[in-house]
Amino acid sequence: MNDIRLTRAAKTAIRRNMKEMRFYTLTAATVLALAGCVQIAAPDKPIVINLNIKIEQEVVLRIEGAVKDAIEENSEIF
Numbered sequence: 001m002n003d004i005r006l007t008r009a010a011k012t013a014i015r016r017n018m019k020e021m022r023f024y025t026l027t028a029a030t031v032l033a034l035a036g037c038v039q040i041a042a043p044d045k046p047i048v049i050n051l052n053i054k055i056e057q058e059v060v061l062r063i064e065g066a067v068k069d070a071i072e073e074n075s076e077i078f
Contacts, residue, residue, distance in 0.1 A: 005050065
């Protein structure tokens with residue numbers, strides 16, 4: 001009878017492969033179990049976003065003397 005003896009490295013490799021197979025099997029089973037639980041659907045009501053924004057702008061004009069006189073003389077242009 002042939003007696004087959006595995007080396008320590010071979011035993012370690014087999015154990016590692018078995019652990020990997022268990023991990024992949026467990027992961028696949030989990031994904032398959034959760035596949036029916038996850039649902040993606042559009043909402044029944046539209047999404048409403050209320051933006052209460054108040055924008056104010058203040059313009060300050062400083063006019064030099066000669067320009068001020070020119071504007072006063074030609075007020076119909078402005």
